[in-house]
Every structure is written in C-alpha cells, then in structure tokens.
Amino acid sequence: MDTTLIVLTLASILADSAPLVFAVIGETLSEKAGVTNLSLDGTILLSAMVGFAVAFTTESLVLAFLAAMLVGAVVAAIVALSSIVLKLDQIAVGFVLTLLCGDLSTFFGNPYVRQPGPAVPHWAIPFLADVPVLGKILFDQNVVVYLSIVLIFAAWWWIYKTQPGLQLQSIGERPAAAFARGVNVNRQRFIYAVIGGALVGFGGAAYSLLVKLGWSYHHTYGIGWIALAIVIFGGWHPIRAAVGAYIFGGLQSVSSFAQSAFATLPTQVFQTAPFALMIVALLLVSNESLDRFFSGSPLARRVWNSLHGAPPGALGTVFEQE
Amino acid sequence: MEEHTTRRTSIVSDLGWLIGPVVLTLVLTTLALIVMGADPLKAYVTMWQGAFGSAEKFSSVVDAWVPLVLCSVGLLITFRAGLWNIGIEGQMVMGAIFAAWVARTLDLPAEVLIPLILLAGALGGALWALLAGVLKVYGRVHEIFGGLGLNFVAMGLALYLIIGPWKRAGIASTSGTEPFRPAAWLPNFPGLSVGPIEIVLALVALVVVYFALRGTLWGLQLKAMGKNIRSAFWLGIPTQRYALSAFGLCGVCAGLAGAEQAIGVWARLIPAISGGYGYLSILVVLLASFTVPPVPFIAFFFAAVTKGSIALPLDLQIDSALGGVLQGMLVLLFVLSQGVRSRMR
Numbered sequence: 001m002d003t004t005l006i007v008l009t010l011a012s013i014l015a016d017s018a019p020l021v022f023a024v025i026g027e028t029l030s031e032k033a034g035v036t037n038l039s040l041d042g043t044i045l046l047s048a049m050v051g052f053a054v055a056f057t058t059e060s061l062v063l064a065f066l067a068a069m070l071v072g073a074v075v076a077a078i079v080a081l082s083s084i085v086l087k088l089d090q091i092a093v094g095f096v097l098t099l100l101c102g103d104l105s106t107f108f109g110n111p112y113v114r115q116p117g118p119a120v121p122h123w124a125i126p127f128l129a130d131v132p133v134l135g136k137i138l139f140d141q142n143v144v145v146y147l148s149i150v151l152i153f154a155a156w157w158w159i160y161k162t163q164p165g166l167q168l169q170s171i172g173e174r175p176a177a178a179f180a181r182g183v184n185v186n187r188q189r190f191i192y193a194v195i196g197g198a199l200v201g202f203g204g205a206a207y208s209l210l211v212k213l214g215w216s217y218h219h220t221y222g223i224g225w226i227a228l229a230i231v232i233f234g235g236w237h238p239i240r241a242a243v244g245a246y247i248f249g250g251l252q253s254v255s256s257f258a259q260s261a262f263a264t265l266p267t268q269v270f271q272t273a274p275f276a277l278m279i280v281a282l283l284l285v286s287n288e289s290l291d292r293f294f295s296g297s298p299l300a301r302r303v304w305n306s307l308h309g310a311p312p313g314a315l316g317t318v319f320e321q322e
Numbered sequence: 323m324e325e326h327t328t329r330r331t332s333i334v335s336d337l338g339w340l341i342g343p344v345v346l347t348l349v350l351t352t353l354a355l356i357v358m359g360a361d362p363l364k365a366y367v368t369m370w371q372g373a374f375g376s377a378e379k380f381s382s383v384v385d386a387w388v389p390l391v392l393c394s395v396g397l398l399i400t401f402r403a404g405l406w407n408i409g410i411e412g413q414m415v416m417g418a419i420f421a422a423w424v425a426r427t428l429d430l431p432a433e434v435l436i437p438l439i440l441l442a443g444a445l446g447g448a449l450w451a452l453l454a455g456v457l458k459v460y461g462r463v464h465e466i467f468g469g470l471g472l473n474f475v476a477m478g479l480a481l482y483l484i485i486g487p488w489k490r491a492g493i494a495s496t497s498g499t500e501p502f503r504p505a506a507w508l509p510n511f512p513g514l515s516v517g518p519i520e521i522v523l524a525l526v527a528l529v530v531v532y533f534a535l536r537g538t539l540w541g542l543q544l545k546a547m548g549k550n551i552r553s554a555f556w557l558g559i560p561t562q563r564y565a566l567s568a569f570g571l572c573g574v575c576a577g578l579a580g581a582e583q584a585i586g587v588w589a590r591l592i593p594a595i596s597g598g599y600g601y602l603s604i605l606v607v608l609l610a611s612f613t614v615p616p617v618p619f620i621a622f623f624f625a626a627v628t629k630g631s632i633a634l635p636l637d638l639q640i641d642s643a644l645g646g647v648l649q650g651m652l653v654l655l656f657v658l659s660q661g662v663r664s665r666m667r
Contacts, residue, residue, distance in 0.1 A: 103643045
C-alpha cells in the first residue's frame with residue numbers, strides 16, 4: 001500500500017466517522033449529566049430523514065441541519081422531562097422513542113426514498129490543505145468534518161477545564177452534593193440532555209447529507225446502538241469516545257477492503273461484524289477479571305485505567321431536589 | 323364490600339387514564355395522515371378491513387397475536403427480575419433457525435415431528451437468551467447491548483443460511499428457503515392460516531406464567547430481585563442463577579414463537595421471520611403495566627393494527643409504518659400519562 005492510498009483511507013475514515021462523532025459526544029454530554037438518552041437509534045433515523053427532506057425541499061443545508069438538531073433536541077427533551085418531572089424510567093421512555101422515531105422516519109420519509117438530493121460540499125481550508133500528508137487528511141474535507149474535530153476538543157475542554165464543566169461532572173456523579181453547593185441540578189440536567197440531543201440530531205443529518213447520501217428504509221442501520229456502546233467503550237470521556245468512533249470507522253473501511261479481497265465470504269459476515277464487535281468491546285471494558293489482571297503491576301494498572309472509565313455515579317437516576 | 327368498591331373505582335380510573343392517551347394518539351395519527359395528503363377516515367376504514375374484513379384476514383391477525391402473546395409473557399418474566407431482554411427478537415430468530423434445522427433434517431410423521439420442532443425452537447431461543455444472560459451476569463455487559471448485538475448476529479445467521487447452505491435448489495434468493503415437508507406444517511382450520519395448536523400454546527403460556535409469577539416462591543423471589551437486587555442478594559436469593567433462569571424461560575417463549583412462525587405461518591425460514599414481534603412485545607408489556615391479565619387483549623389490538631396497516635400502501639399509497647407510529651405513540655403517551663397520574667396522587 002503506498003502513501004497516497006493510506007492518506008486517502010485516513011481522510012475517508014475521518015469523514016465517514018463524523019456523524020458518529022457528533023452522536024457519541026452528544027450522548028456523552030447527556031450521560032455525564034446523568035441522563036441516559038437510549039432513543040439514539042430512533043433519533044438518528046428521524047433526524048437523518050428530516051435533514052435530508054428539508055435539504056431536498058428547501059435546498060438549504062443550514063435549514064436542514066437546524067431542523068435535524070431540533071428533532072434531536074425535542075426527543076431528548078421528552079426523555080429528560082419524563083425523568084426529571086414525571087420520575088419515569090429513562091430506559092423505558094427511551095426505548096419507546098427508539099421504536100416510535102424509527103417508524104416516524106419510515107412513515108414521513110416514504111416520498112423521499114431514493115431521491116437524489118443535495119450533499120455537504122467539499123471545502124478545503126486554504127493553505128492548510130497544502131501541508132503534506134496532514135493537510136490532505138485533516139484540512140481537505142468539508143465544514144461538517146472540521147466541526148466534528150473541533151467539537152471533540154471543545155467538549156473535552158468544557159467538561160474538564162471550565163467551572164460549568166466541573167458542575168456538569170458533579171450533577172452526574174453526586175447530585176446531592178452539587179445541589180448543596182447551590183447548583184440547580186435538574187435544570188442543568190435538562191439543558192445538557194437537550195444540547196446532547198441536538199448534537200445527535202446534527203449527526204443524523206450529517207449521515208444522510210455526507211456519508212450515505214439520501215434516504216432509504218432504515219437508512220442508518222443500527223448506528224445509534226453502536227454510538228451508545230461507544231459511549232460506554234469510551235468510558236464517558238469525549239476524546240476516548242471519539243477515538244472509539246474512529247476505530248469503528250477504521251474497522252469498517254478495513255472490512256470493505258476485506259470484502260473485496262475475500263469475495264467468497266458471505267456479505268452477512270461483514271454486516272453482522274460491527275455488532276459482534278460491539279459485544280466483544282463491551283466485554284473487554286467491563287470485565288472484572290481484566291480489572292484484577294491489570295491491577296498486578298502499577299504501570300499496567302495506570303495504562304488500563306486510562307483505557308476505560310466508570311459511568312457517572314448517578315447515571316439514569318432521578319434526583320429529588322426539595 | 324368496601325374493598326370491592328375501591329377496586330371498582332380503581333378499574334374505572336384506570337380506564338379513564340387510558341382514554342386520554344388513546345384520544346390523543348388518534349388525533350396525532352390523524353394529523354400525520356393529513357400532513358401526508360391522505361384521507362384519514364379512508365385510512366382507518368382500510369386498516370379495519372385489513373384486519374377484520376374477512377375470515378382470512380382475521381385469521382392473519384391471530385397469526386400475529388400468537389407470537390405477541392408468547393413473547394410478551396416471556397418478557398413479563400425478565401421484567402419481573404428487573405431485566406431488559408431486548409434480545410428477544412434474536413431469540414425468536416434462533417428459535418426459528420433451530421426449528422427449520424429439525425424440519426429440514428428429520429423425516430418423521432407429523433405427530434412426532436411437530437413436537438420435536440417446537441422443542442428445538444424452545445431450545446434455540448433459550449440458548450440465545452442464556453448467552454445474553456451469561457454476558458450480563460459473568461461479563462457485566464448490560465443486557466440491552468448484549469441482547470441487541472445478538473439480535474443482529476442471529477438475523478445475519480438466518481440470512482446467511484437462507485442464501486448459503488439452505489438456499490433453494492438452483493437459486494439463492496432472500497425470499498426464503500425451500501418450503502418444509504408438509505409433515506412439519508402446523509395444521510390449520512379449513513381455509514384459514516391459523517390452527518388450534520398455536521392458539522393453545524399461547525393460552526397455556528399465559529396461564530403458566532400467570533401462576534408461576536403469582537403463586538410460586540420462584541415468582542416471589544424474582545419479584546424481590548426486580549425491586550431491589552442488592553437486598554434480594556442479602557436475603558439469600560441466588561440472584562445470578564435467578565437472572566439466568568429468567569433469561570432462559572423468556573428465551574423458551576421467544577423460541578417457541580419463532581418456531582411457530584416458521585412452521586405455522588411461512589412453512590419455511592425467511593430472513594424477517596421474527597417480524598418485529600419481539601420489539602413490539604416490549605411495547606405490549608409496557609402498556610400492560612407489566613401485568614399478565616391485559617396482555618392477550620393488548621396483543622390482539624396490536625396484532626390487528628399491524629395486520630390492518632399492511633393494506634395501506636396497496637390501497638392508499640401510505641406507508642404501512644403508520645401502524646407502528648400509532649402503537650409507539652399510544653405507548654409513549656400512556657407511559658407519560660402514568661407518570662402524570664402518580665405525580666398527582
């Protein structure tokens with residue numbers, strides 16, 4: 001394999017993983033605040049459909065992404081309010097929304113099936129794109145890809161380097177302590193869930209306007225579940241989650257190479273592989289015996305601890321602020 | 323006497339709290355139809371006739387009712403233990419695969435073959451469910467992700483078998499395998515697509531699970547575990563084994579549903595053999611508030627909506643996903659209204 005091919009592959013992994021990056025960062029923010037938005041698979045389907053439909057009818061990509069973000073925000077708001085105000089189980093509401101949004105996308109998306117439509121245009125950053133190797137990979141893309149990379153570091157900076165970010169961690173870990181310090185826990189949770197949902201919606205539109213152009217029945221094929229698993233795999237850390245998304249994107253492009261190389265293997269193996277991989281990845285990061293294995297030597301433990309993380313202490317629970 | 327009246331008022335207020343979500347669901351689906359430029363009244367009439375227009379159509383509703391009931395009672399067991407068995411869809415598929423394997427391999431008279439096929443289906447579903455259970459109990463992989471991943475793997479396996487080793491002579495087609503030998507088919511009532519065996523199977527499952535959850539120590543301990551797994555463990559309940567038993571029994575129900583679809587409805591293995599009934603059963607159980615008695619009625623309503631909406635694209639060029647929209651909307655609004663209700667107390 002020569003350098004140009006490697007560069008082109010890396011560039012395409014970066015581009016194809018962009019929707020997943022938006023989704024995992026959005027969900028990480030939401031879960032950091034304590035709200036599990038399980039509806040991701042439905043939200044991504046519905047926002048991908050709405051994004052494409054709006055772009056198709058109005059020919060405005062800005063409107064398309066805004067509409068998709070609105071869809072994601074509304075779904076997340078339902079999950080958050082049902083938990084905060086109605087004290088309902090986030091998993092139950094999230095799962096119902098997964099199915100409902102999927103069916104809504106099929107029902108309303110019917111007229112747009114297999115219609116040729118707009119896509120996010122390519123836009124190389126002047127000068128930077130001319131840098132050898134790195135320029136081709138990082139700066140010869142489109143605006144959505146640039147935004148996805150900025151978002152990873154912005155989320156990391158916000159969570160770990162700012163005062164409000166510290167509050168965000170506290171409402172997910174120890175809501176009672178945060179409340180005692182004067183933080184309005186439930187309002188903050190709502191805000192982060194909605195922002196997270198909007199980012200997921202943005203990712204959905206990015207999928208239908210950037211990666212797999214257009215709309216078809218169950219267009220995004222389980223990507224929302226993969227995103228939820230990557231959040232766990234990433235240990236609720238934005239950079240590690242993004243790395244997870246890129247590893248996943250990388251494996252997908254490897255598998256498409258493999259598919260042409262091993263034409264005799266049935267295609268179902270390759271379609272099923274991401275989900276089998278998801279189970280194996282979760283098994284690796286959540287297994288107790290590995291924990292024990294690595295705690296033997298201090299160095300191994302440090303490496304292992306940097307590779308996986310624990311969920312926020314109060315994830316998925318209701319906080320009574322009285 | 324007094325207890326009797328309070329029970330009656332609670333049923334009345336239960337029904338009252340059901341009317342709100344039902345009316346709002348109808349308003350919203352009607353709006354959705356208007357947005358798509360369809361005549362709502364015509365759409366509802368089409369759905370009604372698609373479900374109840376003839377004896378054949380009604381029997382196809384029962385075809386959907388059977389797996390919905392089987393999966394729902396299975397899910398009641400796992401929910402009682404506090405487990406989200408989303409892998410039920412794949413457990414149905416695995417049941418169908420095991421059933422298809424027996425139906426294709428053994429050349430026996432129907433009286434022996436059909437029980438063997440159903441047993442194989444139950445075994446396939448149970449094994450696949452236990453795999454999700456083992457991942458949960460020993461691997462600490464949340465059952466939602468373990469189960470969901472296994473769903474995709476089971477569906478991939480079914481598709482692989484259909485266009486690979488089990489393909490029809492000469493042509494590899496995703497429409498399904500060669501039909502099974504007639505001895506493997508579940509007998510039907512004359513002229514209909516449904517027969518006595520599957521109906522009895524569903525009813526027996528309902529009764530057995532009702533009494534197992536209500537009247538046995540196992541059921542009570544399962545409930546304790548679902549309410550608070552930590553205190554159940556300290557009380558001496560072997561929670562890991564109980565979780566596995568709940569998974570296994572739910573898998574038996576799902577596997578039976580898959581086998582029944584394979585030999586009772588399609589007479590062959592098709593890629594979409596589970597028909598989404600597993601996921602739909604989760605909605606049935608949520609709407610039944612995790613109790614057994616409402617399940618057969620809700621399952622019947624959902625089966626009618628599912629089968630009725632199949633006629634929509636043919637007659638009115640509306641997507642049949644309207645049925646799913648209606649079911650999902652109803653359950654969402656019901657769950658939300660229950661939240662409002664308990665806040666008002």
